[in-house]
Amino acid sequence: MTRIELELRVSDESKYSPELLRERLAGVREKIDGAKKRRDVEGDVALIGVTKTHPPEAIRVLYEAGLRAFGASYVQEWEAKYPQLPDDIDWHFVGRLQSNKAKYIADRVIMVHSVDRKSVMKSLHRRCEEPVDILLQVNLGMEASKGGVPSDEIEALMERTLNYPRLRVRGLMGMPPYRDDPEDNRHHFRALRETLERLRDTVEERDPYRAKLLTELSMGMSNDYEVAIEEGATIIRLGTALFGPRSYDG
Numbered sequence: 001m002t003r004i005e006l007e008l009r010v011s012d013e014s015k016y017s018p019e020l021l022r023e024r025l026a027g028v029r030e031k032i033d034g035a036k037k038r039r040d041v042e043g044d045v046a047l048i049g050v051t052k053t054h055p056p057e058a059i060r061v062l063y064e065a066g067l068r069a070f071g072a073s074y075v076q077e078w079e080a081k082y083p084q085l086p087d088d089i090d091w092h093f094v095g096r097l098q099s100n101k102a103k104y105i106a107d108r109v110i111m112v113h114s115v116d117r118k119s120v121m122k123s124l125h126r127r128c129e130e131p132v133d134i135l136l137q138v139n140l141g142m143e144a145s146k147g148g149v150p151s152d153e154i155e156a157l158m159e160r161t162l163n164y165p166r167l168r169v170r171g172l173m174g175m176p177p178y179r180d181d182p183e184d185n186r187h188h189f190r191a192l193r194e195t196l197e198r199l200r201d202t203v204e205e206r207d208p209y210r211a212k213l214l215t216e217l218s219m220g221m222s223n224d225y226e227v228a229i230e231e232g233a234t235i236i237r238l239g240t241a242l243f244g245p246r247s248y249d250g
């Protein structure tokens with residue numbers, strides 16, 4: 001090991017100390033409970049630990065502390081990590097998916113959060129032998145750097161999924177712009193909830209069974225999840241709040 005490698009490893013060890021990871025998880029759980037009490041929507045909030053850039057050892061500490069749902073953002077990075085981890089983890093794919101990568105996640109993840117176009121639906125469907133839950137992604141702040149369709153195109157996107165019977169649309173995912181003050185994103189979270197309600201009403205008229213499946217709102221990240229929960233999030237995706245800062249971002 002070179003000196004640089006040694007230094008990296010030492011800093012990695014303190015950064016991912018098991019006590020710190022367990023403390024962060026407990027703190028997050030408390031904040032989730034607090035935010036749930038402040039809202040009038042019923043129902044639970046599923047916590048997903050977003051693992052990008054973080055090592056398997058750190059993921060395992062949170063697993064052993066009881067967390068079972070983890071998120072992957074990059075196919076290749078995840079492929080190298082997940083075989084080293086317990087096989088009863090519920091993996092969610094939360095990153096941008098390219099159609100040619102669908103084969104690597106098919107039948108290995110329980111939910112794909114980022115479906116926003118036909119080519120992805122098509123290749124995912126072709127590669128999946130089992131039905132898979134998906135969320136349709138809305139581009140809340142209309143940022144070019146983020147995936148998703150404008151909210152007024154969500155009905156059309158839903159319509160397209162009808163060609164792919166093994167894709168079960170369970171709801172919507174959205175990622176508002178980064179804001180220092182999470183209150184500035186409250187209107188985005190509310191808008192996503194309203195978009196889901198509108199979509200459910202539209203689908204209900206023709207297909208009550210499909211409408212019943214539309215229950216999930218994946219919204220809220222480390223800096224704004226409490227506001228997202230207050231506005232009705234059913235799934236939050238946290239990286240930094242659990243694992244600490246990422247050493248490189250991407």
Ligand SMILES: *Cc1c(COP(=O)(O)O)cnc(C)c1O
Pocket residue numbers: 050052073094095175221222223237238239240241
């Ligand atoms: C990285 C990432 C997250 C987690 O971000 P944090 O701000 O670290 O909590 C959530 N969702 C997606 C899609 C991500 O890529």
